[in-house]
Amino acid sequence: xxxxxxxxxxxxLPDDALYGIQSLRAHENFPHHSRFFEEWYQAxxxxxxxCYLTYLSFSRAVKERGMESRLPxxxxxxxxxxxxxxxxxxxxxxxxxxxxxxxxxxxxxxTSINMNINEIITNRALLIMAHSIGDYxxxxxxxxxxxxxxxxxxxxxxxxxxxxxxxxxxxxxINFLRxxxxxxxxxxxxILRIGRTQMQDAVPSSYGILFSTYSxxxxxxxxxxxxxxxxxxxxxxxxxxxxxxxxxxxxFIIEAITHLQELTGLPxxxxxxxxxxxxxxxxxAEVHGIIKAHAINLEKIVSDxxxxxxxxxxxxxxxxxxxxxxxxxxxxxxxxxxxxxxxxCAHQVYANDExxxxxxxxxxxxxxxxxxxxxxxxxxxxxxxxxxxKTLKDNLLIDLQFHPEHTAQKLWKxxxxxxxxxxxxxxxxxxxLANEMKNTxxxxxxxxxxxxxxxxxxxxxxxxxxxxxxxxxSLNEL
Numbered sequence: 001x002x003x004x005x006x007x008x009x010x011x012x013l014p015d016d017a018l019y020g021i022q023s024l025r026a027h028e029n030f031p032h033h034s035r036f037f038e039e040w041y042q043a044x045x046x047x048x049x050x051c052y053l054t055y056l057s058f059s060r061a062v063k064e065r066g067m068e069s070r071l072p073x074x075x076x077x078x079x080x081x082x083x084x085x086x087x088x089x090x091x092x093x094x095x096x097x098x099x100x101x102x103x104x105x106x107x108x109x110x111t112s113i114n115m116n117i118n119e120i121i122t123n124r125a126l127l128i129m130a131h132s133i134g135d136y137x138x139x140x141x142x143x144x145x146x147x148x149x150x151x152x153x154x155x156x157x158x159x160x161x162x163x164x165x166x167x168x169x170x171x172x173x174i175n176f177l178r179x180x181x182x183x184x185x186x187x188x189x190x191i192l193r194i195g196r197t198q199m200q201d202a203v204p205s206s207y208g209i210l211f212s213t214y215s216x217x218x219x220x221x222x223x224x225x226x227x228x229x230x231x232x233x234x235x236x237x238x239x240x241x242x243x244x245x246x247x248x249x250x251x252f253i254i255e256a257i258t259h260l261q262e263l264t265g266l267p268x269x270x271x272x273x274x275x276x277x278x279x280x281x282x283x284x285a286e287v288h289g290i291i292k293a294h295a296i297n298l299e300k301i302v303s304d305x306x307x308x309x310x311x312x313x314x315x316x317x318x319x320x321x322x323x324x325x326x327x328x329x330x331x332x333x334x335x336x337x338x339x340x341x342x343x344x345c346a347h348q349v350y351a352n353d354e355x356x357x358x359x360x361x362x363x364x365x366x367x368x369x370x371x372x373x374x375x376x377x378x379x380x381x382x383x384x385x386x387x388x389x390k391t392l393k394d395n396l397l398i399d400l401q402f403h404p405e406h407t408a409q410k411l412w413k414x415x416x417x418x419x420x421x422x423x424x425x426x427x428x429x430x431x432x433l434a435n436e437m438k439n440t441x442x443x444x445x446x447x448x449x450x451x452x453x454x455x456x457x458x459x460x461x462x463x464x465x466x467x468x469x470x471x472x473x474s475l476n477e478l
Contacts, residue, residue: 002134015133018099020119020141026112027101034104036113037379039166041100043158044117045091047237050259051149051252052085058251076147080139083125096120104376109369110155118145148252150240152278152367157235157260159375163287164229164266166382171225173389174294178218180397181301185211190465193317193407194414201416204468207318207402214301221294228287233267235260236277242366243275281368285360288353288378291385295349298388302339305396309336315406321399338396345388352377412443412463420462421454429453 001012004021011021059075062068068075090096099120102112118141123133125145131138139145189208194201236243237260238253245253257270271277307313309320326335355377359370368374411417415434422430436447448459461467 004134013134018096018120018123018133019101019116020123020134022112022115022141023101023119026106026108026116027103030103030106030112032103032105034376036100036102036104037162037376037383038094038097039162039379039383040113040159040375041097041117042092042094043161043165044113044154045088045093045121046161046263047154047158047260048117048121048145048149049085049088049092050237050256050263051147051154052081052088053259053263054252054256055147056081056085057255058249061251076144079129080125080144083128083139084121084145086128087121087124090124091117091121096124104372106372107369108372109151109367110371110375111151113155113372114146114149114151115141118142121145148238148240148248152241153236153239153243153274156278156281156371156375157237159284159371159378160232160235161260161264161266161268162375162379163232163284163382164264164268166379166386167225167228167287170291170294170382170386170389171222173386173393174218174222174225177389177393177397178215178222180393181211181215181218184397184400185215188402190469191402191404191407192411192465192468194411194416201414203419204411204417206465206469207407209469210304214297217297217300221297224290224293228290229267231283231287231290233269234271234277234283235268236271236274238270239274239278243271243273243278245274275366279363279366279368281360281363281371281374284374284378285356288356288381291381292349292353294385295346295381295388298385298392299343299346302342302392302396305400306336306339315403315409317403317407317410319401319403320396323395338391342388342392345384348384349381352381412445413437413441417444417463420468421459424458424462425454 002015003010004013005011006021008025011024013020013024055076056078059078059081062071062075100116102116106112122136122139122141122145125139126133126135129138185208187208188211189206191207193205193207193210195203195205235257238248238256239245240248253270257268261268305318305320308317310316320336320338322334323337324334326333326337356374359374360368362368362370415437418430418434418437421433425433430453433444433447433451433453436442436451437444440447440450442450444463445456445459448454448456454462
């Protein structure tokens, strides 16, 4: 065991632990079970890397101008900065994540997140330079690993990088899902079905039309998500504590974003009003509202499919793939587990939205202390929706089966189909025919044979798929 101390006191830590006393205190103070997201952890490594590169170029500029004597303390040695850079790169690759012990839910606006990263990078850099872990006389977690940085600019900047990366994945998954609904739309274009309003039979439609509504909704989701990048590409790196840049060289403030752009390949830019970018997190709430709309569309899609494939509608219009057994007591039972999973994902997103909304509004004056849980909920929703999109496409839609014969039988026997006759025989005669179908449980053709309300050949023509599905009618058709 090794001993570390701060102004509060001393603590014992395992000799091989890359985390330090600040991480340990946070781990004990916030005994929460939720794991911090690795995407955010890796993004912190990228931000630190950019800061260290900026410091190196700043150091060179100071030396070239012979201005070292004006600094309050000596420049950090280049070999130390190189070791910090190597350690930051390793963190950006997800290495040493087992040493990140701060949970997802923490207090302090993210200070514990920043310090856990600083301690991991510092202790790894010490090992790189052949020093002992915890020997902060050589490399210090605050003086060196956190040079010209603040929790309040590095942690939210890293969060936005993690969000942007996940938005790219979500955008891709939505596009894949949309393409699959388009395939099903084409495949079922001429498969007639009974449209339904308020859970009751309505006018004739087709599965192609139904799936076109899903495709259009997903197209809107894709467009909206693509616009999210504009909402959160602005960061406050270099703004320090409250965005004013106090205590930070102007050179560092200007140049840090350039290095961050080069390392991430993302369209990041420095906020023109960094105090605003530090104090207000409404852009995160806006992005979550946009992806919540996608969750809503997903729930609508799978709820429809679950209903149409259920035993309640037997014989089923469609069949969903059998993915796993549905009961430990009822033999042969198979449940709609994929729709249920997607619906559960959607409701998790709704719950996250409530947390993000309320805590974003709870920001106070120059900072929002609840960034850790706001960020966690946003990342959780993104990863949840990526999973939902992927399994919906791969485990449900790809093997979805239509049963045209069942849908046709239901359609011809549904009194609602007489709506198609209203332009030809009027509402009341169509109602008479509908009542005959109800009372005798017969299809429209048989009922018309009894009542002789419309010429049988004309009826057959009206009931043709292309005529039932066309947009309205012209007077020439009457």
